[in-house]
Amino acid sequence: MYARKTLLQIIGLTFIIWLLTACGSAPTAPAAIDFTGHWEDASSAFSLDLSQTGEQVQGSHVVVAQQGNKIDSLDNSIEGNINGHLANIKFRSSFSANSGEAQITFIDQNTIFWKVTTPPDGEYYLPAQATLIKKAAANPASAETGTITGSVHLVAPPTPRMMVYAVDPTTGAWAFTETQATDGEAPFSITVPTGTYQVFAAVASDSSIGVGYTMDYSTLATITVAANQTVSGIEVRPPSQFECGATMGYPASPDGRFTGMPGPSAECIASLTPAATTSQPAEDVRIQFQPNATSWYTPGDLAPGSSIRFVLSAMQGQQMNVNLTTEPAESAAMTISGANGDGYTFNPTTSWSNILSVSQDYYIDVFSTSQQSINYQLSVEIPVAIGVPASAGSQKIAKDQPIRFDVGPLDLELNGAVISGERDRYSLSMLAGEILDVQITSLEGNAVFSILDVNQVPFPGTEEGKDAIQWAVPAPVDGTYSILVGSTRGNATYTLKVKVILP
Numbered sequence: 001m002y003a004r005k006t007l008l009q010i011i012g013l014t015f016i017i018w019l020l021t022a023c024g025s026a027p028t029a030p031a032a033i034d035f036t037g038h039w040e041d042a043s044s045a046f047s048l049d050l051s052q053t054g055e056q057v058q059g060s061h062v063v064v065a066q067q068g069n070k071i072d073s074l075d076n077s078i079e080g081n082i083n084g085h086l087a088n089i090k091f092r093s094s095f096s097a098n099s100g101e102a103q104i105t106f107i108d109q110n111t112i113f114w115k116v117t118t119p120p121d122g123e124y125y126l127p128a129q130a131t132l133i134k135k136a137a138a139n140p141a142s143a144e145t146g147t148i149t150g151s152v153h154l155v156a157p158p159t160p161r162m163m164v165y166a167v168d169p170t171t172g173a174w175a176f177t178e179t180q181a182t183d184g185e186a187p188f189s190i191t192v193p194t195g196t197y198q199v200f201a202a203v204a205s206d207s208s209i210g211v212g213y214t215m216d217y218s219t220l221a222t223i224t225v226a227a228n229q230t231v232s233g234i235e236v237r238p239p240s241q242f243e244c245g246a247t248m249g250y251p252a253s254p255d256g257r258f259t260g261m262p263g264p265s266a267e268c269i270a271s272l273t274p275a276a277t278t279s280q281p282a283e284d285v286r287i288q289f290q291p292n293a294t295s296w297y298t299p300g301d302l303a304p305g306s307s308i309r310f311v312l313s314a315m316q317g318q319q320m321n322v323n324l325t326t327e328p329a330e331s332a333a334m335t336i337s338g339a340n341g342d343g344y345t346f347n348p349t350t351s352w353s354n355i356l357s358v359s360q361d362y363y364i365d366v367f368s369t370s371q372q373s374i375n376y377q378l379s380v381e382i383p384v385a386i387g388v389p390a391s392a393g394s395q396k397i398a399k400d401q402p403i404r405f406d407v408g409p410l411d412l413e414l415n416g417a418v419i420s421g422e423r424d425r426y427s428l429s430m431l432a433g434e435i436l437d438v439q440i441t442s443l444e445g446n447a448v449f450s451i452l453d454v455n456q457v458p459f460p461g462t463e464e465g466k467d468a469i470q471w472a473v474p475a476p477v478d479g480t481y482s483i484l485v486g487s488t489r490g491n492a493t494y495t496l497k498v499k500v501i502l503p
Contacts, residue, residue, distance in 0.1 A: 032109075033082070033084070033085055033106045034052055034106075034109070035050045035052045035057050035082065035087060035104065035106060035112065036050055036051050036052045037049075037050060037134045037135075038134070038135050039112055039132035039133065039134055039135065040132055040133060040135050041114075041127070041130040041131060041132045041133070043130075044063065044127045044130050045063060045064040045065070046061070046062075046063045046114075046126065046127050046130050046132070047061065047062050047063075047132070047135075048060075048061050048078070048104075048112075048114070048132060049061075050078070050104075052082065055081055055082045055083075056079070056080075056081060056082070057078070057079070057080055057081075057082055057087050057089065057104075058076065058078060058079045059076075059077070059078040059079075060073075060074060060075045060076060060077050060078065061073065061074065061077050061078060061091065061126060063125050063126055063127065065125040066125075071255035071256070071257075072093050072094050072095060072124060072125035072126060073094055073176075073255075074092060074093065074094040075177075075191065077091055077092045077093075077094075078090075078091045080104075085105060085106040085107075086103060086104070086105055086106070087103065087104040087105075087106070088101070088103055089101070089102055089103070089104060090102075091120075091126065092120070093120060093122070093123065093124030093125065093126065094176075094178060095122065095123040095124055095125070096120055096121065096122030096123050096124055097122075098120040098121045098122050099120055100116060100118055100119050100120035100124065100126075101116070101117045101118035102114060102115060102116045102117055102118075102126075103115050103117055109134070110133060110134045111131065111132070111133060111134070112131075112132050112134075113129075113130075113131050113132075114127070114129065114130045114131075114132060115128070115129050116128050116129070144193060144194060144227060145191050145192060145193055145194065145227070145228075146191070146192060146193075146194055146225035146226055146227060146228060146229040146230065146231065147189060147190065147191050147192070147225070147229070147230040147231070148166055148189070148190045148192060148197065148199060148223060148225060148230075148231050148234055149187070149188065149189045149190075149230060149231070149232045149233075149234065150187070150188060150199075150213070150232065150233055150234030150235055150236060151185040151186060151187045151188065151234075151235060151236070152164065152179060152185065152186040152188065152201050152211060152236045153185050153211075153235050153236065153237050154211065154237075154238065158181065158182065158183045158184075159179070159181065159182050159183075159184065159185065159186040160181050160203050160204065160205065161178060161179060161180060161181050161203070161204035161205070162178070162179045162186055162188075162201045162202065162203060162204060163176060163177075163178055163201060163202050163203075163204050163253070163257070163258070164176060164177050164178070164179060164188045164190065164199065164200075164201040164236065165199065165200055165201065165202075165253055165254065166190045166192050166197040166198070166199050166223075167197060167198055167200075167251065167254055168192075168193075168195040168196060168197050169196075169198060169222075169251075170195070170196065171195055172254075173192070173193050173195055174254040175190050175191065175192045176190065176253075176255070177189065177190050178204060188236075192225055194225055194226055194227050195224075195225060196222050196223065196224045196225075197222065197223050197224075197225060198212070198213070198220040198221070198222055198223075198251075199212065199213040199220075199223060199234055199236055200212035200213070200220060200236065200250050200251075201236045202253065202257075202258040206258070207258060207259060208250075208258055208259045208260070208261055209250035209251070209252070209253065209258050209259070209260055209261055210238065210250075210261070211236050211237055211238050211239075212236060212237070212239070212248055212250055213234050213235065213236050213237075214237070214239070214248055214343070219248060219249075219263075220248060220249075220250070221341070223341060231341070233340070233341075233342045234341075234342075235342070235343060248263060249261060249262045249263025249264075284309045284310070284311045284363075285298075285308065285309070285310045285311065286310075286311050286312075287310050287311065287312040287364075287380060294381060294382055294383055295379060295380065295381040295382075296312075296379070296380045296381075297377065297378070297379045297380075298377070298378055299375065299376070299377050300366075300375070300376050300377075300378070301373060301374065301375050301376070302332060302366070302367075302368040302373065302374050302376060303368065303373055304368055304370060304371050304372060304373065305368055306367070306368055307365060307366060307367035307368065308365075308366050308367075309363055309364070309365050309366075310363070310364040310365075310366070310378065310380075311361050311362070311363055311364075312361070312362050312364065312380060313360070313361050313362075314356050314359070314360075314362055314382060315356065315359045316356055316357060316358055316359045317355065317356065318355070318356050318382050319353070319354070319355050319356075319382065319383055319454070319455060319456060320352075320353070320354065320356055320362070320380065320381070320382050321352075321353040321380070321381040321382075321383075321454065321479065322334070322336065322351070322352045322353070322364060322378070322379070322380050322381075323350070323351050323352075323378075323379045324350045324351070324366060324376060324377070324378050325350070325376065325377045326350075326374055326375065326376045326377075327374060327375045327376075328370065328374065330350070330369075331368065331369060331370035331372075331374040332350075332366055332367060332368050332369060332370070332374055332376050333348035333349060333350060333366075333367065333369055334348065334349060334350065334352075334364055334365060334366045334367070334378075335348055335349075335364075335365045336352050336362060336363070336364055336365075337362070337363045337365070338358060338360050338361070338362055338363070339360045339361040339362075339363070340358060340360055342358075344362075348367075348369075351477075351478040351479070352478075352479075353454045353477075353478065353479030353480050354479075354480045355427075355456070355480065364378070364380070366378060383455050396421065396422045396423070397422070397423055397424075397425050398418060398419070398422040398423065398424055399416065399418075399424040399425065400424075400425045400427070401424075401425070401426050401427070402426075402427050402428065403426050403427070403428050403498065404428035404429055404430075404500065408502075409499075409500060409501065409502055410428070410498065410499060410500035411498075411499050412497070412498045412499075413495060413496070413497050413498075414426065414495070414496040414497075414498065415494070415495050415496075416485065416493075416494055416496065417491065417492065417493045417494070418447070418485055418486060418487055418491065418492055418494070419487070419491045420487055420489070420490050420491055422486070423484050423485060423486045424484075424485040424486075425482050425483070425484050425485075426482065426483045426485070426496070426498065427480050427481070427482045427483075428480070428481055428482075428483075428498070428500070429479070429480055429481075430475040430478070430479065430480075430481050430500065431475065431478050432475055432476060432477050432478050433474060433475065433503035434474070434475050434500050434501065434502060434503060435472055435473070435474050435475075435500070435501040435503070436451065436472065436473050436474075436475065436481060436498070436499075436500060437471075437472040437498070437499040437500075437501060438451060438468075438470070438471055438472070438483055438496070438497070438498055438499075439469065439470045439496075439497045440469050440470075440485065440494055440495070440496050440497070441469075441494065441495050442492045442493060442494040442495070443492075443493050444490070444492065444493075446487050446488045446489050446490060446492045447469075447485060447486075447487060447488075447492035447493075447494035448466075448467040448468055448469055448485075448486060448487070448488055449462065449468055449469070449471075449483050449484060449485045449486070449496070450462045450463060450464060450466075450468065450483075450484040450486075451468075451471060451473055451481065451482070451483055451484075452481060452482040452483075452484060453476070453479075453481060454477060454479030454480060454481065456482065458484075459471070459473050464486075467488055483496070483498065
């Protein structure tokens with residue numbers, strides 16, 4: 001009996017050993033380490049979108065703090081190196097320009113662990129620690145998004161750090177970006193889901209919205225963004241002013257960081273613009289030149305508070321001059337915009353001249369600013385002689401740079417280089433009576449310039465071959481003037497000094 005029991009024990013032990021050996025002969029492969037994905041921690045309202053390439057990881061973050069009053073969100077805010085199951089990364093908050101450091105630990109295919117190792121200096125809302133669960137693949141399909149690009153243009157430089165928002169008023173979808181401080185316009189780019197957006201901005205260190213994208217300088221305009229589309233040239237500017245105050249109202253920023261600013265009250269507008277006289281024209285007026293004509297003219301009248309839109313088709317590179325006169329004087333103004341959504345006048349004006357950058361329909365909106373009926377005369381001219389004058393027509397324009405958009409004095413120094421046979425062109429807006437003072441110096445004394453009037457014809461004494469190096473001319477009319485820089489021999493490295501002296 002004892003021997004039989006011992007035999008059974010030996011057989012059972014042998015079977016167990018065989019079973020364990022069989023199981024061990026096909027070990028389970030460890031899960032591949034891949035940080036790519038959309039990860040969320042619901043308890044801290046913190047999410048990461050990560051993308052792994054080899055041993056590198058990049059991504060962005062979103063965290064909602066203070067019951068929705070603070071949203072820390074930034075594209076391309078995370079980058080680092082992967083070593084096994086650990087990623088050592090640097091991260092940036094949307095509230096601070098300083099970087100912090102963190103570790104992301106890959107636990108399994110569905111879980112990662114976030115830990116801040118070196119907090120950044122300044123304000124930030126990313127949690128010190130968080131366990132995040134994988135929810136979906138990172139980065140929405142490109143077909144679902146588009147991009148809005150443009151610049152913030154304040155009344156006068158410099159431009160401080162700006163927060164730029166794009167908000168779809170129908171769906172509530174929104175996105176934002178922060179620009180850097182600059183001595184001129186501040187460029188921005190925002191990736192948004194497809195939709196129709198209003199774009200407005202605030203000074204990052206302020207507390208209220210202050211500038212926006214508008215077509216009529218009185219209301220925020222909308223921008224429609226399709227899948228994979230980039231809508232460019234969006235200029236975010238201050239509102240115009242009239243008796244009731246600033247004419248453009250703004251919503252509060254969707255992240256709760258900035259308060260809104262209301263537009264003029266309906267009561268004030270009604271007191272200046274009686275409802276019975278604010279009728280709009282039934283349709284736009286299409287401008288058509290007569291055969292061989294280079295100008296068009298029309299008289300008209302406007303009731304108090306009313307407006308009329310004229311539409312003109314024009315080609316890229318053409319010079320267009322528009323002038324508005326009224327009786328009584330200064331009782332109406334106009335704005336110029338394009339079918340592509342771009343605005344071409346900084347403020348309502350009575351005179352505008354520029355070289356057209358796009359072939360399209362252009363809109364001339366004339367509106368009354370008076371409390372009585374007025375008469376107006378609108379003239380539009382597109383001269384035959386356009387672009388670079390014939391004497392310089394064979395020269396290639398290597399650089400074409402605007403240097404002045406606003407009123408006020410200008411004192412600018414530009415450094416450049418131009419090769420033989422080419423020209424650099426600098427354009428600037430001027431008012432009649434302002435004096436343009438230009439000087440140029442070069443290493444070999446071979447850089448010269450021409451000054452072109454609003455019709456792109458050289459001022460006498462600055463034509464090609466006159467080799468002007470210092471000249472001052474008064475602007476006879478409002479419009480866009482140009483300085484054409486070239487070389488008398490070989491290549492030229494130059495310093496161009498440009499001043500606008502107010503009358």
